[in-house]
Amino acid sequence: MSLSDLDEPVARANERALDLLFTSDPVLIDVRPAVAVLPGMTRDTVLTSGPPLPWPEYTGGQREGIIGGVLYEGLASSREEAVRLLDRGEVRVGGCHDFGCVGSLAGITTASMPVLVVEDSASGGRGFCTLFEGAAPDRLNYGVYNAGVQRNLEFLAEVVGPLLSRVVRSAGSGIRLRPIMERALRQGDELHSRNAAASGLFLRAVLPALLDLDAAQARVLISYLGADDYFFLRPAMAASKVMADRMYGAEGSTIVTAMAFSCREFGIRVAGLGPRWFRGPLPEIETARLLPGRTRDDIEPMGGESLITEVCGLGAFAQAAAFPLESYQGGPDAMVRRNLEMYEITAGEHPAFKIPFLGYRGTPAGIDVARVAATGITPALDVGIAGRGGGQIGAGSFRAPLRPFTDAWAAFRSQAATPTPTS
Amino acid sequence: MSLSDLDEPVARANERALDLLFTSDPVLIDVRPAVAVLPGMTRDTVLTSGPPLPWPEYTGGQREGIIGGVLYEGLASSREEAVRLLDRGEVRVGGCHDFGCVGSLAGITTASMPVLVVEDSASGGRGFCTLFEGAAPDRLNYGVYNAGVQRNLEFLAEVVGPLLSRVVRSAGSGIRLRPIMERALRQGDELHSRNAAASGLFLRAVLPALLDLDAAQARVLISYLGADDYFFLRPAMAASKVMADRMYGAEGSTIVTAMAFSCREFGIRVAGLGPRWFRGPLPEIETARLLPGRTRDDIEPMGGESLITEVCGLGAFAQAAAFPLESYQGGPDAMVRRNLEMYEITAGEHPAFKIPFLGYRGTPAGIDVARVAATGITPALDVGIAGRGGGQIGAGSFRAPLRPFTDAWAAFRSQAATPTPTS
Structure with missing residues (x-):
């Protein structure tokens, strides 16, 4: 089954997923x-x-x-x-x-x-x-x-x-x-x-x-x-969780429904692939601000699921709404560029979450594993940073790893290629 | 007395005016x-x-x-x-x-x-x-x-x-x-x-x-x-009034202490020139949004003194902090350009009123009639718009007229050239 055969049903399923997200x-x-x-x-x-x-x-x-x-x-x-x-x-x-x-x-x-x-x-x-x-x-x-x-x-x-x-x-x-x-x-x-x-x-x-x-x-x-x-x-976060979970109702969709990491791994779930986690290495820092005296060597990943906000078109997907964060997100220009980049990997624009600086454009919403796999652009993530020995030592902008998205896209295609019992 | 003879004492007086403004x-x-x-x-x-x-x-x-x-x-x-x-x-x-x-x-x-x-x-x-x-x-x-x-x-x-x-x-x-x-x-x-x-x-x-x-x-x-x-x-407005009024304490300063207009005239006052108003024609619209069905012909000036906020480095002097207004201020790019332009006619940058989008740069503060006269750039003004027959019909971004500033600057120079009884 070629990619083009998938195109139309996937596009319809993704529209359905976005509709569920947007009407929550x-x-x-x-x-x-x-x-x-x-x-x-x-x-x-x-x-x-x-x-x-x-x-x-x-x-x-x-x-x-x-x-x-x-x-x-x-x-x-x-x-x-x-x-x-x-x-x-x-x-x-x-x-x-x-x-x-x-x-x-x-x-x-x-x-x-x-x-x-x-x-x-x-x-x-x-x-x-x-x-x-x-x-x-x-x-x-x-x-x-x-x-x-x-x-x-x-x-x-x-x-x-x-x-x-x-x-x-x-x-x-x-x-x-x-x-x-x-x-x-x-x-x-x-x-x-x-x-x-x-x-x-x-x-x-x-x-x-x-x-x-x-x-x-x-x-x-x-x-x-x-x-x-x-x-x-x-x-x-709780609101984003319930909004994102609704998208599981969109069978055949390639939209991400969860991103989360532990101390060891980053993982995603996809609407059309149910509760299965696609796992990869931890996100990498793009830019961060740490407390005085702390260095990147002090950073210790302890997990995080606040990335559910990014799943819903918030957080790093709305950075250009939050210039007050510019001192640790690389400055206003970088924030705008990063935010605009997210439109390349999302299936839609949120009809109600809007960014004044972008002329009230809706935030990029609905991360599409197919688009991530095609472009190699992975989701930007705004996260708090924990330090070795415990405690918060800063905050920054991170990037998700590519592998979970390419793995999920591969799994999706192979699932689509397998006739289901009812078809 | 030439302009250059004035330069140093005026710069000192303006610093004093800004100090009064900034420490209010x-x-x-x-x-x-x-x-x-x-x-x-x-x-x-x-x-x-x-x-x-x-x-x-x-x-x-x-x-x-x-x-x-x-x-x-x-x-x-x-x-x-x-x-x-x-x-x-x-x-x-x-x-x-x-x-x-x-x-x-x-x-x-x-x-x-x-x-x-x-x-x-x-x-x-x-x-x-x-x-x-x-x-x-x-x-x-x-x-x-x-x-x-x-x-x-x-x-x-x-x-x-x-x-x-x-x-x-x-x-x-x-x-x-x-x-x-x-x-x-x-x-x-x-x-x-x-x-x-x-x-x-x-x-x-x-x-x-x-x-x-x-x-x-x-x-x-x-x-x-x-x-x-x-x-x-x-x-x-009340806070801006008391902050601006403090600048009258800076004798010899060319900083504007008030901008206001009636149904007929726009006027300014200057720290070194006391309570005298320098008058000119009404401000002109740069960009505005009116209620549906209303046109620019419906606009009726009824006065306004909220421009005291611009005197203190707020309002149009902080537009790049308020992109939510972009739909009637000409879009984000125009707002940034307009805001940056104001630095050309102000004597300082506010140490506490800061603009995240400009990397937390202080707002342009202390409108200097000498700088306005030299550049021909007049203050931008954010104002509410009244309609013929009464009532608010919109809001917009206006420009002050040039004449009051050039008149004030001329008056300042001629005052400076006249020996005072004590000198």
Whole structure:
């Protein structure tokens, strides 16, 4: 079967995928403990970022994060016991994507952690993501677990999660996220590395409901939502997860539905190829800014699934909406060039996510493995950078590896060449 | 006396002017009725925009606005009586700038209207501006006075003003405006035609104090502050007024301290030339977007002093921070070109108002009449557009006329050539 034979049905399938992506309407409807809402989640499961690996293959900060998750859940009372339970498989390690959620950096998600519940009002599908841990350099998702991290996670679970749940539920039909995302792109955010405007817009959206709390509770929540400008990354991720997952409904499509990495591998999934991961080496740095005194040798990959935003035409695919990031994305000209390049590997332009600097052109959306394979251009990725020994040490613009895309395209063609039982 | 003899002392004076501008720290400290705080204000004074004219010379919407102001204050019970009082001078018409305030569009400011009280913490100087009337096309400042306009002005005076005053005063030492302005420039505002981010940031800044109101009052104020994205223009104007006025302290400086226009004339003031207005024809449109069905023939100038933002390196001097305005400012490339051009006529770059797209370069600040005269480049101006018969019909980018700048420069040179009594 030649490429040209594939062209028309694939184009139709991709149109269908884009239609599903573009008509999604993600709504934050609740904030609940992971075990209560994630399909398949159990008390003795620890989820983490990336195409899943056998437990022994997780190293460094990602491994530390998983161990921290076991301790945080009280499944073990010492590091050694936690490792033993993991070694014996008595605590199961899973990939976030297989449980309907996405994880930031190491993406550690355990049973009692509150997750944002985002529902697509068009389909009823759901996506989930844990809450932002705050700006402290020590965070479980950056491979650190200590008394301070534990206290902060408890505060999220016992105070922030329940309050946010009350506020979101009292807002009638929830908080529609897409209007916030659309506006934030006009206010300097690309909704991956920059969420300053969106975090403020979210606060405004919940304000009426916030006034129903008593003043002390309202102050706690306002302080959490407003203290840093990163809160909204998590709603953006959960929203992107549910939008991207809808595209699995487009059989025969070559559009990417997930990109994620672990400490070892980068992987993608494709609408027409189901849950199978196509794996390759880790993304490479194009440009980055690190904390003073840190060098590229200090960088340690610990995983990351916030790339789900790029899957939906955000993040690096909307860099020209976020010039405030220019100091670590190579300057405005490079950002514009990189953003324009992404149109070469996407099947469409988002009808609602728009870039003012490009004359309100829709963001490049729907990464097409066929186009990536044909051009050799791989997706640009905006990501936070973890350092050896744990903690965030910077942020930068990365490039996905080519192999997962060419492998997926090859698998797609060979699948298309195999008559299915019904044909 | 030749130009070169002037060069050094003028450069020093201009540095001093910029230093005063750049070290200003405008703080919103209260919201009070105009008569209580504007120096020289009386119950039978109506203030309006632009270099002052004798009453009979005000025409069209600006004249209607002044008459509306007389009626709103209850100084007359009919339009005819109002005109009679104005004709006889029993109601006095004044220019906003002479009373420490600036007016948006027609700039009608009367005794009982609440004004934002902005104080420069560095000098104790004050600037004032009325509150945004809301997004309704019928507004007093757009030349319309009717029962709806009256009700809205009463709501501002009786409800919004007092509530905002309570909130601002309860915030301890007031609300510092400069940090909000600095951040807004990173979120797509230029703080003249676009104030979407700044309005949200202002709401966040007063939120802690807002929680002290009862919930019903808080809801009223939140609804006013958040209903439209234009609230912050007025704080930005009052802040710009007090920042610009500080530059009068720089004797011998050729930096512009005010730009304003009436229905007839455009005028400027210069730091080294005191309160004298240098007048010229009205600004000309470079590019504009009008409401559907409206043409340039429908445009009616009714005055405007929001150009005080351009005096401080904002508005058109920060267009490249506000690409969301591209659809009516000629597209992103034109906006960048126009913004860069402004560096040719300014004496410095603002150390805190920065443009991400220009690599965080400071905005061009301190319009120098000598540079304008030498280059023939006049200031670009972002302005709202009023229509014949009243109401807003669009917005656009305008250019100031050259004459006031060349006249001011000539006056400056001839003043410098005349020995003063003390020399």
